Amino acid sequence: MGALGLLTLVLGQYMGLFWSPPERMMGDVGRMLFTHVPAAWISLLAYTAAFFGALTYLFTSRRGADAFIVGCIEVGVLLNVLLLIEGSLFAKPTWGVWWTWDPRLTLSAVMLLTFVGVLTLRRAVSDPDTRASWTAIASIPAYMTIILTYYSVKWWKSLHQLQSSPETVDVSMTLVLRLNAVAYLLLAIWLIAERARVAYREAKAEMPPLPPVEKVT
Amino acid sequence: MSDFAQIIAIAKRELYLEIRNRGRWAGLFFFAFAVLLMVAFAAPSTSVLRANAGGVLWIGLLLASTRSLDQSYAVEMEDGALEGMVLWPVRPWSLYYGKALSNTLTLLAVAFALLPLVIGICDVSVRGSLSDVVLFTALGCAGLAAPGTLYGLITAKARGSSVLLPLLYFPLVVPVILSAARGTTLVFEGDPMGQSGSWLGLLWAFNALHWSLSGLLYGRIAEDA
Amino acid sequence: MKTDDASVVVHGLCRRFGRRWALSHVNLDLPQGAGVVVTGGNGSGKSTLLRCLATALRAHAGTMTMGGKAMWTHREQLRPHIGYMAHQNHLWMDLSAHENLSAWAGLGGQTVDAPALLEQVGLNAGRRDAVRTFSAGMKRRLAVARMLLRTPRLLLLDEPFSGLDAAGRTDVAKLFAALRAEGTTLVVATHLPQAVVTMVDRCVTLEEGRITSDEPFSGLSA
Numbered sequence: 146m147g148a149l150g151l152l153t154l155v156l157g158q159y160m161g162l163f164w165s166p167p168e169r170m171m172g173d174v175g176r177m178l179f180t181h182v183p184a185a186w187i188s189l190l191a192y193t194a195a196f197f198g199a200l201t202y203l204f205t206s207r208r209g210a211d212a213f214i215v216g217c218i219e220v221g222v223l224l225n226v227l228l229l230i231e232g233s234l235f236a237k238p239t240w241g242v243w244w245t246w247d248p249r250l251t252l253s254a255v256m257l258l259t260f261v262g263v264l265t266l267r268r269a270v271s272d273p274d275t276r277a278s279w280t281a282i283a284s285i286p287a288y289m290t291i292i293l294t295y296y297s298v299k300w301w302k303s304l305h306q307l308q309s310s311p312e313t314v315d316v317s318m319t320l321v322l323r324l325n326a327v328a329y330l331l332l333a334i335w336l337i338a339e340r341a342r343v344a345y346r347e348a349k350a351e352m353p354p355l356p357p358v359e360k361v362t
Numbered sequence: 363m364s365d366f367a368q369i370i371a372i373a374k375r376e377l378y379l380e381i382r383n384r385g386r387w388a389g390l391f392f393f394a395f396a397v398l399l400m401v402a403f404a405a406p407s408t409s410v411l412r413a414n415a416g417g418v419l420w421i422g423l424l425l426a427s428t429r430s431l432d433q434s435y436a437v438e439m440e441d442g443a444l445e446g447m448v449l450w451p452v453r454p455w456s457l458y459y460g461k462a463l464s465n466t467l468t469l470l471a472v473a474f475a476l477l478p479l480v481i482g483i484c485d486v487s488v489r490g491s492l493s494d495v496v497l498f499t500a501l502g503c504a505g506l507a508a509p510g511t512l513y514g515l516i517t518a519k520a521r522g523s524s525v526l527l528p529l530l531y532f533p534l535v536v537p538v539i540l541s542a543a544r545g546t547t548l549v550f551e552g553d554p555m556g557q558s559g560s561w562l563g564l565l566w567a568f569n570a571l572h573w574s575l576s577g578l579l580y581g582r583i584a585e586d587a
Numbered sequence: 588m589k590t591d592d593a594s595v596v597v598h599g600l601c602r603r604f605g606r607r608w609a610l611s612h613v614n615l616d617l618p619q620g621a622g623v624v625v626t627g628g629n630g631s632g633k634s635t636l637l638r639c640l641a642t643a644l645r646a647h648a649g650t651m652t653m654g655g656k657a658m659w660t661h662r663e664q665l666r667p668h669i670g671y672m673a674h675q676n677h678l679w680m681d682l683s684a685h686e687n688l689s690a691w692a693g694l695g696g697q698t699v700d701a702p703a704l705l706e707q708v709g710l711n712a713g714r715r716d717a718v719r720t721f722s723a724g725m726k727r728r729l730a731v732a733r734m735l736l737r738t739p740r741l742l743l744l745d746e747p748f749s750g751l752d753a754a755g756r757t758d759v760a761k762l763f764a765a766l767r768a769e770g771t772t773l774v775v776a777t778h779l780p781q782a783v784v785t786m787v788d789r790c791v792t793l794e795e796g797r798i799t800s801d802e803p804f805s806g807l808s809a
Contacts, residue, residue, distance in 0.1 A: 203582070258533040265529055269520040271605065275586045279516055282579045283530060286509055289571060290534050297537040297564050355601060355648055356611040356796075363696030371693045379681055437679060441718075441726075446677025446733075449643055451666040452694055 146338070150331030157325035164321070179318075181231040183326040184224045185253070187333045189291075191221035192260065194337070196288035199281035208348050209341075211277035214284060215267070216341035218260050220333050225257040248298035255294050259287045273351045365456050372452070372460025373467075379437060380468055386433055391472050394426035395479060402483050415484035416546030419476060420502065420539050426472050427465075427506045428527055431514035434465060439518055444584070454581030458511060462573070465507035465514075473499045481550075489552030498549060498558075501565040502542030508572035509534050515583050541565045592654030593668060593740035593772060594618045595640065599649035602635055609635040611796040612649070617774065619740070622767050622787035624804055625776040632796040633776035634674065637743045640774065641671035653741065667695070670739035670771075672747055676730035680719040684710055684729050687718060691733055699736060708732045709758060723750030731759050735766075742766060744775045748782050756782045780804070 161179035195217035202210035232250055233243045244250065263283045270276040363371075380387050401418050405411045411418060438444035447457055477499070481488065488495060510531055517527040545561035595617040602610040610632045617623065625633045638644040639651065642662040651658040653665050678687050685701045692699035705711045708728040718726060727750045734742065744763065748756045756779070764785045767773045775783050780790065790804035 255533045255536050258529070262526075262530040262533060266516065266520065266526060269526055278582055278586055279520070282582055283513075283516065285579065286512070286534060286572060286575055289575065290537065290568075293537040293564065293568050293571065297540045300560055300564075351606070353603065353606045353608070356608045358599075358612050363694070367696065368694060371690075375679075375682075375690050375693075379679070383681055437681065440680050441678045442673060442675030443677055443679050445643060445673070445675070446691075447694065449641060449666055449669070449671055450691070450694055451663055453663070 146331055147335035150328055150333075150335055153324065153331060154328035157321060157328045160321045161325060164317070177231060177235040179321050179325045181228060181235055182322060183329040184228040184231060185249075186326055187329040188221045188224035188228055188256075190330070191217045191224060191333055191337065192256065192288055192291070195221060195260075195284055199284040199288075202277060202281040203285075206274075206277075208277070209345060211280065212341040212345035212348060213337070214280055215344040216337035216339075218263060218284070219340055220336045222257060222260050222264065223336075224329070224333065225253060225260070229253055229257065248295070251298045252291070252295050255298075256291055259290070260284075263287055273348055277348075365453055368452055368456035369460040369463065372447075372457060373463040376434065376461060376464035377467060380464070387468065387471065390426050390430055390433075390468070391475050393429055394422040394472055394476055397422040397425050398476065398479060398483060408485050411484040412486050414543075414547065415480055415486045415550055416543040416548075418484055419473070419480045419546060420543040422476055422480075423469060423473055423503070424506065424532070424535065424539060427469055427510055428531065430465060430468055430472075431510045431527065431531075432518075432524075434461060434468075434511075435514050435518035444515075448584050454584050455577045457584060458577045458580035462507050462511040462576070465511055466504045469503040469507060470500060473503055486550045488550055490549035490558075494549045494553075494558065495546065497562065498542055498545045498565070501562070501569055502538055502546075505538035505542070505565055505568050505572070506535055508569060508576050512576040512580055512583065515580065519583070519586070537564055537568050541568070592619075595651065595653050595658075595741060595772065597640070597649070597651050600636075600639060600646050600651060601648035602639055602644060602646050604635075609796050610639065610646075613793075613796070613798055615791065615798070615801075617741075617772050619772060620767065620770050621789065622773045623775070623789045623791055624780050624783050624787045625774060625791050625793060626778075626780055627793035630795075631793040633793055634745050635796075636793065637671070637745050637774060637776050638673070640741070641669055641673075641743050642666060643671065643673075667737070668740040670734050670737065670742040672730055672734050672742075672744045674745055674749070676726045677733065678718050678726060678729060681717050683715050683717055684721075684732070685715060687729060688732060688736065692736055695737065697736065704732050704735060705729075707735065707762065709755065724752060724755060727751055728755065728759070731762065735762065738766065738769065739771060741772045742774070744773070744777075746777055747775060748777065748779055760785050 157179065161176050195214050198210050198214040198217055201207065202214065229250070232253065236245060236250075237243050263280060266283055267276055267280050270279060398418060401421060402411060435444075448454070477495070480486075513527060513531045513534070517530065520526060541561040541564045545558045545565070548558040548561070595615070597613055597615040597617075600610050600613040601608060613632075613636060625636060627633050635644065639646050640658070642658055642665065645659055653668075656665065658665055679690065682690060684705055688699050688701045688704060702711060708731050710725060710728050710732065718729065721729070727747070731747065742763070747759060747763070751759060760782055763773060767786060773786055775787060777783060784805075787804055790800070790802060791798055792800045
C-alpha cells in the first residue's frame with residue numbers, strides 16, 4: 146500500500162509539475178494546489194476516521210480502536226501541518242502575505258491546535274485504559290466543533306478561493322488533482338495502519354498478562 | 363431524588379461557595395479586568411479598541427473562564443468530594459449540568475461587571491438594544507461553560523493541568539469567541555446591516571451541541587480512576 | 588433492596604495499576620451482616636480491594652456480586668446501599684461541618700438533624716467553622732458523621748481511625764458496631780486491628796494483592 150501510494154505520488158507530482166498546464170491566473174504557482182488541496186482533503190478524512198474510531202472505542206472499549214484513533218489523529222496532524230506550510234507558500238506569491246485570517250486557513254490552524262491538544266492529553270495520562278477513554282472523549286467534541294468553526298470563520302472573513310468544481314476546472318488539472326488525492330489517501334492509509342500497529346503493540350506491552358492463580362514461590 | 367433537584371442542589375452549593383468566598387469571585391473579576399487593561403495598552407489607538415470592543419470583552423472572559431474552571435474543580439478534588447459525589451451516587455449528568463449551570467452564572471456575573479468597564483475603556487456607545495447585549499453575553503457564557511466543565515474535569519484529573527486546559531479548551535471555543543465577540547461589537551454599533559442574527563444562530567447551535575454532548579460524555583470521565 | 592439480598596461474593600478479582608497487579612485473584616465471601624477486618628502491609632492491596640467493592644474502581648478481571656447483581660454493571664442501583672469512607676474525607680473544605688452534612692443529605696433528597704449527628708461524633712463545638720480549620724481528627728469525625736447519614740447495607744471503611752485519639756477510636760468503633768448490629772456488612776481496612784475488636788469477627792490478610800489468610804478474629808494479636 147505504501148509503495149503504491151509513493152509511486153502514485155511520484156507520478157502525480159510529476160504530472161502536476163510538468164504535464165499539467167499552468168493555471169490561467171496564477172501561473173506555475175497554481176501547481177502548489179495539486180499537493181495543497183489533497184493534503185486538506187485527506188487530513189479532514191483522517192480526523193473523520195478518528196471521530197468514528199472514538200465512537201467505536203466508547204461503545205466497545207477495544208484496544209484496536211484506540212490504536213486506530215492514534216494513527217488517524219497523528220496522520221491528520223501531519224497532513225494538517227503540511228497543509229498550513231503549503232498554504233503559506235501559496236499565499237505569499239498569490240495574496241502577498243504569508244498568512245491571512247481567511248476562513249479555511251483559520252479553520253486549518255484551529256483543527257491543528259484542537260487535535261494537538263488531544264495528543265498532548267494522551268501524554269498527560271499514564272494509565273492506558275484512562276488514556277484511551279479520554280482520547281476518545283476529547284476527540285468527539287473536537288471533531289464536531291470543526292463544522293461550527295468552519296461556518297463561523299466563513300462568515301467572519303473570506304479571501305480563500307471559492308470552491309472550484311470539476312465543471313469549472315480543465316480536465317487535465319482535475320485528473321492530476323484526483324491522482325494526487327488518491328496518492329495521499331493511499332499513503333495516509335498505509336501510515337495510519339503502521340502507526341496503529343505500533344500503538345497497539347505499545348499498548349499490549351503496557352498491560353501485563355494476568356497473574357497466575359496460585360502465587361509462584 | 364429527581365435529576366432536576368440534584369442539578370439545582372449542586373448548582374446552589376457551588377454558587378453558595380462562590381458567594382461565601384467573595385475573594386474567589388473578586389479574584390476572577392480583577393483578573394479579567396487586568397486582561398482588559400493589558401489589551402487596551404497593547405492596542406495602537408482608541409478607534410481600534412472601539413471597533414473591537416466585543417473582542418476585548420470576550421478575551422477577558424475567556425481567560426477568566428479558565429481560572430474559574432480551575433477553581434471550581436480544585437474545590438472538588440481537594441478532599442475527594444467529587445469522588446464522594448460519584449459514589450453517593452449523584453448521577454453524572456446531574457453533576458455535569460449542576461456544575462455547568464453554576465459556571466455559567468459565575469461567568470455571567472463577571473461579564474455583567476466587566477461590561478460597563480469595556481464600554482468605558484473602549485469608548486463605545488451602545489446603539490443596539492440592551493436585550494441583545496444580554497442575550498449575546500448569556501449565550502457566550504453558557505457556550506464557554508458547557509465544554510469547559512467537561513474539559514475542566516479532564517484536566518483536573520490529568521497531570522499538567524495548567525497548560526492542558528487552555529490547549530484543549532481554547533480551539534474548541536473558537537466559534538463562541540467569534541460569534542460572541544462579533545455579535546457584541548455589532549450590537550454596540552447598532553447592527554446597521556442586520557448581521558447579528560447569524561452570529562446568534564451560531565451561538566445557539568454551539569450551545570445546543572455542547573450542552574447535550576458534554577452531558578453525555580461527563581460520566582465516563584467522572585468515573586474513570 | 589431487601590436486607591437478605593446484600594451478601595457480597597468476590598471471585599478471582601484482579602486489578603492493576605500500570606504493570607503492577609495490586610489485586611491478584613482475590614476470592615471473598617461476605618454474607619449479610621459480616622464484619623471483616625482487612626490487614627496487610629503498605630501496598631498489600633487493602634485500599635484497592637475496598638475501592639473495587641465501593642465501585643470506585645473497575646476490576647480488570649474477576650467478578651463481584653451484591654445480592655446476586657454484578658456490582659460494576661449495576662453500580663448506579665447499588666451505590667445508595669454502599670457506604671465508603673476513603674483515605675480522603677469527601678468533604679468541602681470551605682463549608683462548615685453543618686453545611687457539609689446538609690449538602691450531602693440534600694444530594695440524597697434527605698433532611699438531616701445536623702447538630703444531633705455532629706453531637707454523636709463529638710463535633711458540635713466546631714459546627715459553624717469551615718472544615719479547612721479542622722484538625723485531621725475532626726475531619727475524620729465529620730467523615731464518620733457523613734457515613735451515618737444513611738444506613739448502607741455494605742459499609743467499607745479505609746483507615747477510619749486515622750487522626751483520631753483513643754477516645755475518638757472507641758466512640759467511632761461503637762457507632763459502627765451498632766450499624767453492624769442492625770445488619771450492615773462491615774469491611775474495615777486498618778493498621779490498628781485492635782481498635783475494631785467490637786466491630787468485626789473475621790480477619791482477612793492481604794499480601795502483595797493476594798489473600799494469605801481468612802480466619803476468625805478475636806482481637807488477640809498474631
